[in-house]
Amino acid sequence: VxxxxxxxxxxxxxxxxxxxxxxxxxxxxxxxxxxxxxxxxxxxxxxxxxxxxxxxxxxxxxxxxxxxxxxxxxxxxxxxxxxxxxxxxxxxxxxxxxxxxxxQCRLSIAVPKEEAYNGIQDLDGKRIATTYPYLLQNYLQQRGVAANNAILTGSVEVAPRAGLADAVCDLVSTGATLEANGLVEKEVIFRSxxxxxxxxxxxxxxxxxxxxxxxxxxxxxxxxxx
Ligand code: ATP
Ligand code: ZN
Incomplete structure (x- = not known):
């Protein structure tokens, strides 16, 4: 150019x-x-x-x-x-x-449906798979939560089942992909x-x-x- x-x-x-x-x-x-x-x-x-x-x-x-x-x-x-x-x-x-x-979409944190979830504090010390490490850390830091990012460039939604992470932070529009992977949306961190x-x-x-x-x-x- x-x-x-x-x-x-x-x-x-x-x-x-x-x-x-x-x-x-x-x-x-x-x-x-x-x-x-x-x-x-x-x-x-x-x-x-x-x-x-x-x-x-x-x-x-x-x-x-x-x-x-x-x-x-x-x-x-x-x-x-x-x-x-x-x-x-x-x-x-x-x-x-x-x-x-x-x-239009949103960036959300989702956890496996069999996991109890009572709020963002439950993510303290957990591993969250994402392709948006900066947006995720920004959100967690503001809430005093120290989770670990597991940075993946794709297939984020299968990370919990594969044993790579405890939760995901991924883009959602209808929620069908989360649902298909046994995940439940818990926190919307960014609307786009x-x-x-x-x-x-x-x-x-x-x-x-x-x-x-x-x-x-x-x-x-x-x-x-x-
Ligand atoms: P690239 O090869 O260009 O990197 P990509 O796989 O990162 O493509 P797409 O899945 O095509 O990206 O999504 C591009 C953008 O579309 C997203 O960053 C987001 O802003 C928007 N978007 C809208 N709806 C959705 C959705 N349901 N899931 C994911 N992204 C969406
Ligand atoms: Zn892209």
């Missing part, structure tokens, strides 16, 4: 729960793209705009570092990366432009939806003009959906 490019660069999730709605929102706002499955970069054919298609976990850092101008990402990932980068003294500022009306974020430093007038045109269109699209 050329940082000095006059084309506005927008990072979106390449493939996953945010991809389709990210693309359809941008298309509804008037940007035309033809996407090729294998390609990282997609140029708009009617605007000086490029899409960069990456893993959602990479989006906040790319925006915070100013490698891309805008990003569409879940607040859960945004906040986790912000806490991680703050702790490691990396740039962690972004401008939040809009909350988007998709990607997708966000449009912008790099912290001011943009060129040409790029800013595109954003000034984009934001009211997003508002219009979202209003029409309500």
């Amino acid at each position: 050329d940082k000095n490019s006059q084309r506005l660069t927008i990072a979106i999730q390449k493939s996953g729960r945010l991809s389709k709605e990210s693309i359809s929102l941008l298309q509804a706002c008037g940007f035309k793209f033809s996407l090729h499955e294998a390609r990282l970069l997609a140029h708009s054919s009617n605007q000086p705009v490029d899409l960069l298609r990456v893993r959602d976990d990479d989006i906040p850092g790319l925006v915070m570092d100013g490698v891309v101008d805008l990003g569409l990402v879940g607040e859960n990932v945004l906040e986790e990366v912000r806490l991680e980068r703050k702790a490691t003294q990396l740039a962690c500022e972004v401008q939040r432009l809009r909350a988007l009306d998709f990607g 939806q997708a966000q449009l974020i912008q790099r912290p430093e001011p943009l060129s007038a040409a790029k800013q003009a595109i954003i000034d045109q984009l934001l009211p269109r997003i508002d219009g699209v979202q209003m029409a959906r309500e």
